[in-house]
Amino acid sequence: MLSTGQLVFAIVFIIIFAAVIIFAYQKDQKMHRKNFGGVKWVGIFFIIFLIILFIIKFFIKN
Numbered sequence: 001m002l003s004t005g006q007l008v009f010a011i012v013f014i015i016i017f018a019a020v021i022i023f024a025y026q027k028d029q030k031m032h033r034k035n036f037g038g039v040k041w042v043g044i045f046f047i048i049f050l051i052i053l054f055i056i057k058f059f060i061k062n
Helices: 004-027 029-035 039-061
Strands: none
Touching (some): 004 029
16 A cells, blocks of 8 residues: 555656646647647557457457
8 A cells, every 4th residue: 555655746746747748748739740740540540450350359259
């Protein structure tokens, strides 16, 4: 189990870490749009590919 001090540290760390990540992302948002504009399509096709694999696995098992 975690002690009270460890739990407080973990919560504070997560909040500060998330704030820093959000600030850094907002600062570089224009560059991200330029360099990673098509990455959403890669993610969509990856998810479709995984769904197809699960469907094939389901039909092969039954």
